[in-house]
Amino acid sequence: MVIAEIKGLQKKYKSTQALKNVTMELKRGEVLGFIGPNGAGKSTTIRILLGIIKSSGGAAKIFGKDVWKDSIEIHKRLAYVPGDVNLWPNLTGGEIIDVFMRMQGTKNDARRDELIQKFHLDPKKKARTYSKGNRQKVALIAALASDAELYIFDEPTSGLDPLMEAVFQEEVENLKNQGKSILLSSHILSEVERLCDRVAIIRQGEVIETGTLDELRHLTRYQYKVTTRDVPIGLKQVSGVHDLVINGKEAVFQADIDQIETILEAIMPYHVTKLESVPPTLEALFMRHYTGK
Amino acid sequence: MKNCFNMTGMLFLHTLRRDWLKLLIWAVALSLFTGGFASAMYEIYGKDPAGLMAMYETLKNPAMIAMLGPTSATAETYTVGAMYAHEMILFTALVFAIVSIMHVVSRTRKEEDDGTTELIRSFQVGRLANTTAVVIEMLLLHLVIIALSTGLLQVQDVPGMDFSSNLLYSASLGMQGFLWAMIALIFVQLAAGAGSARGLSFLTLGFFYILRMATDMNAPDGSWFNPLGWSYLVNVYVSDSWLPIVIAFVTSIVFIAVSYLLEQARDLGAGYLPERAGHAHAKERLLSLPGLVLRLQKIFIIGWLFALFICGAMYGSIFGDMDYFVSENEIMKQMFLHNSDYTIQEQFMSVLFVILSLLTTIFIVGSLMRLVNEEKKGHWDQLYATKLSRTKFYWYHVIMASILGVVGQFSAILGLYLAQRSVMETPLSFWEITKAGIVWIPAIFFFIGILSVLIGWLPRFTMIIWAYLLFTFFISYFGQMMEIPEFVTNLDVFSYIPKIPIEEWKWGAIILIKLLALFIIVIGFIGYKKRDLVSE
Numbered sequence: 098m099v100i101a102e103i104k105g106l107q108k109k110y111k112s113t114q115a116l117k118n119v120t121m122e123l124k125r126g127e128v129l130g131f132i133g134p135n136g137a138g139k140s141t142t143i144r145i146l147l148g149i150i151k152s153s154g155g156a157a158k159i160f161g162k163d164v165w166k167d168s169i170e171i172h173k174r175l176a177y178v179p180g181d182v183n184l185w186p187n188l189t190g191g192e193i194i195d196v197f198m199r200m201q202g203t204k205n206d207a208r209r210d211e212l213i214q215k216f217h218l219d220p221k222k223k224a225r226t227y228s229k230g231n232r233q234k235v236a237l238i239a240a241l242a243s244d245a246e247l248y249i250f251d252e253p254t255s256g257l258d259p260l261m262e263a264v265f266q267e268e269v270e271n272l273k274n275q276g277k278s279i280l281l282s283s284h285i286l287s288e289v290e291r292l293c294d295r296v297a298i299i300r301q302g303e304v305i306e307t308g309t310l311d312e313l314r315h316l317t318r319y320q321y322k323v324t325t326r327d328v329p330i331g332l333k334q335v336s337g338v339h340d341l342v343i344n345g346k347e348a349v350f351q352a353d354i355d356q357i358e359t360i361l362e363a364i365m366p367y368h369v370t371k372l373e374s375v376p377p378t379l380e381a382l383f384m385r386h387y388t389g390k
Numbered sequence: 391m392k393n394c395f396n397m398t399g400m401l402f403l404h405t406l407r408r409d410w411l412k413l414l415i416w417a418v419a420l421s422l423f424t425g426g427f428a429s430a431m432y433e434i435y436g437k438d439p440a441g442l443m444a445m446y447e448t449l450k451n452p453a454m455i456a457m458l459g460p461t462s463a464t465a466e467t468y469t470v471g472a473m474y475a476h477e478m479i480l481f482t483a484l485v486f487a488i489v490s491i492m493h494v495v496s497r498t499r500k501e502e503d504d505g506t507t508e509l510i511r512s513f514q515v516g517r518l519a520n521t522t523a524v525v526i527e528m529l530l531l532h533l534v535i536i537a538l539s540t541g542l543l544q545v546q547d548v549p550g551m552d553f554s555s556n557l558l559y560s561a562s563l564g565m566q567g568f569l570w571a572m573i574a575l576i577f578v579q580l581a582a583g584a585g586s587a588r589g590l591s592f593l594t595l596g597f598f599y600i601l602r603m604a605t606d607m608n609a610p611d612g613s614w615f616n617p618l619g620w621s622y623l624v625n626v627y628v629s630d631s632w633l634p635i636v637i638a639f640v641t642s643i644v645f646i647a648v649s650y651l652l653e654q655a656r657d658l659g660a661g662y663l664p665e666r667a668g669h670a671h672a673k674e675r676l677l678s679l680p681g682l683v684l685r686l687q688k689i690f691i692i693g694w695l696f697a698l699f700i701c702g703a704m705y706g707s708i709f710g711d712m713d714y715f716v717s718e719n720e721i722m723k724q725m726f727l728h729n730s731d732y733t734i735q736e737q738f739m740s741v742l743f744v745i746l747s748l749l750t751t752i753f754i755v756g757s758l759m760r761l762v763n764e765e766k767k768g769h770w771d772q773l774y775a776t777k778l779s780r781t782k783f784y785w786y787h788v789i790m791a792s793i794l795g796v797v798g799q800f801s802a803i804l805g806l807y808l809a810q811r812s813v814m815e816t817p818l819s820f821w822e823i824t825k826a827g828i829v830w831i832p833a834i835f836f837f838i839g840i841l842s843v844l845i846g847w848l849p850r851f852t853m854i855i856w857a858y859l860l861f862t863f864f865i866s867y868f869g870q871m872m873e874i875p876e877f878v879t880n881l882d883v884f885s886y887i888p889k890i891p892i893e894e895w896k897w898g899a900i901i902l903i904k905l906l907a908l909f910i911i912v913i914g915f916i917g918y919k920k921r922d923l924v925s926e
Contacts, residue, residue: 144658150660169396182505
């Protein structure tokens with residue numbers, strides 16, 4: 098079942114087109130990673146999904162409902178953590194968490210207290226004394242303690258230390274195990290790699306790739322490192338081999354995924370003694386999409 | 391519109407919880423401001439018909455009408471109430487408008503800019519819920535103020551000020567507060583951010599204030615088309631008309647509807663008015679610490695210099711009628727004619743500069759306070775991390791505050807001089823007024839000194855300076871009327887300053903205070919140089 102369905106979403110401002118074509122979907126029980134550089138349109142997309150700003154073209158539905166017209170109905174089943182959390186300076190963190198949970202519609206004090214403990218938040222302090230990380234914790238605790246079907250996180254860990262980041266990841270995994278759906282926008286690619294079932298990559302207002310990590314990897318090249326008994330001169334002529342560097346009997350090259358068979362056949366005559374292949378990291382994918390390398 | 395108001399009640403309670411103390415203080419302060427002076431006015435002017443007539447003549451002066459608005463009363467119907475309303479209603483309306491604009495913008499657009507609204511909207515909260523909560527809050531606040539102010543006026547039981555008029559007077563001001571809150575709400579939708587929403591609201595307020603100056607003098611009917619005009623057009627204590635309140639109320643409803651429509655159709659964080667793009671690069675003059683500090687305070691400085699000039703001009707504009715006014719009024723005679731060597735104006739001026747100097751002091755305390763306030767907000771952190779030394783930070787701010795103190799005082803002097811020159815037959819010379827004004831500068835510097843020590847040694851308790859300022863104000867204002875022990879008066883630095891021209895210029899005291907100020911500024915510096923930086 099599809100939780101969120103976004104088709105050809107556009108957002109025009111007077112002189113700029115912030116979103117050109119955002120198309121992606123989030124299925125039930127899935128964690129969708131939403132990655133892209135600053136200014137690519139991640140937050141704009143999320144704000145449209147929340148009905149906070151209005152799209153100027155395309156369609157976006159959550160739970161089968163229009164994100165602008167039925168935003169209240171949608172919000173009853175959703176929890177959100179923005180990247181930049183701003184709180185009322187004269188209320189304490191604990192008070193704010195309660196206010197947020199009330200507005201979300203959940204009452205679960207035990208879960209709340211457990212999370213406060215896990216995130217090491219001092220709920221008695223006024224929000225004005227909190228650092229960015231602590232403000233983020235307030236929003237995270239309120240969201241994670243909420244009983245929602247869809248969780249939207251917009252760079253939720255940008256202010257957290259690695260320990261807290263781990264706590265967050267653990268909580269997201271719990272949600273995933275409970276069959277909740279999660280949209281996770283993030284810069285921390287290792288986090289996305291670990292948590293997400295599928296990834297959508299956005300560039301200049303356009304989603305240019307979506308798919309599982311494996312699917313994305315298929316679009317790109319694996320890196321091979323071979324050691325042979327004879328110098329593998331013949332590799333130079335094989336199509337599908339790129340960036341070949343031969344250093345004596347060692348060769349390093351990028352291989353097109355659909356040419357592996359031909360390439361391997363071509364190296365066999367040189368007597369392979371060692372073969373390593375490295376799947377591209379998300380970072381390599383990301384860099385390739387943005388810098389073209 | 392479906393669900394647009396979802397959770398309004400909850401948000402309203404939440405807003406109240408955040409604001410209740412502030413609102414309570416405002417309600418009390420504003421009610422005191424509206425209704426608190428009636429019996430004092432009665433004591434001074436009202437008991438004596440001649441005094442009332444003198445006030446009538448004074449306030450009929452075009453300069454006074456320009457500032458305070460007109461009265462519909464004739465010489466026969468100019469009662470204490472009529473005078474009270476005449477003197478108070480427009481100015482109080484301005485105060486109400488300012489408070490409303492500040493609050494509405496900070497609770498709506500400011501939160502939107504901060505990103506808080508975004509988080510709130512992600513819950514099942516309607517698009518118009520927050521705005522509606524603020525509308526309800528403002529309505530409630532002004533109803534409470536109307537009740538308190540009416541009660542306050544009733545309790546004072548001034549002859550000729552009855553319940554229905556008291557209610558109308560309070561309602562007129564409460565209505566102004568609500569009306570301007572709704573006007574601000576429209577600019578909240580139109581503008582591209584909290585700063586410009588606030589700026590546009592104040593610009594509108596200023597525009598209507600000046601517009602009514604013109605219409606009040608030349609075409610009184612024109613003031614019916616002016617939201618500020620609806621304050622004094624109720625003709626309270628003269629012919630009591632509720633019509634302007636009805637008009638203002640209906641207009642407020644229209645404004646609410648308009649702002650709803652505007653808010654519905656716009657994106658969060660967006661506005662309708664284009665925002666002027668800023669400079670892509672800093673100009674050269676911004677790239678030094680003095681340049682930066684000056685730029686950060688630009689609006690503040692310009693605003694204060696203008697305000698001081700206007701205050702000087704306000705006092706100066708009544709110089710012309712003073713002879714007549716005082717000769718007609720027994721109490722005034724006693725107050726002013728105890729020294730027949732000097733004219734009324736000279737005596738008045740000597741007292742006047744206590745007030746003007748206090749205003750200048752508020753100005754420079756506000757300016758120097760930035761040194762520590764910006765530190766608390768963490769704005770200096772990145773600058774402290776550069777080669778800029780604390781020595782520079784400290785002395786730039788102190789020197790700037792000192793220069794501003796002198797400039798501010800001269801702004802008031804200039805306003806006073808120009809205004810009195812236009813209304814008096816034999817005006818005072820610029821030098822006479824300057825002497826009366828600059829004699830206070832050492833006392834103003836003394837405040838810089840005290841604040842410096844606080845900044846250097848007790849950065850978390852810099853608010854103490856306001857208490858001392860309040861104390862000085864109290865002693866200067868009421869000191870003569872009340873029996874205050876001498877050792878208390880001696881704590882007031884203003885009490886050492888000779889009141890020029892009726893007292894003699896004292897070089898000794900003036901130089902001593904200056905040296906003392908410099909000395910404590912240095913003490914403050916020693917503390918500032920070695921203390922930890924503070925944050926909120």
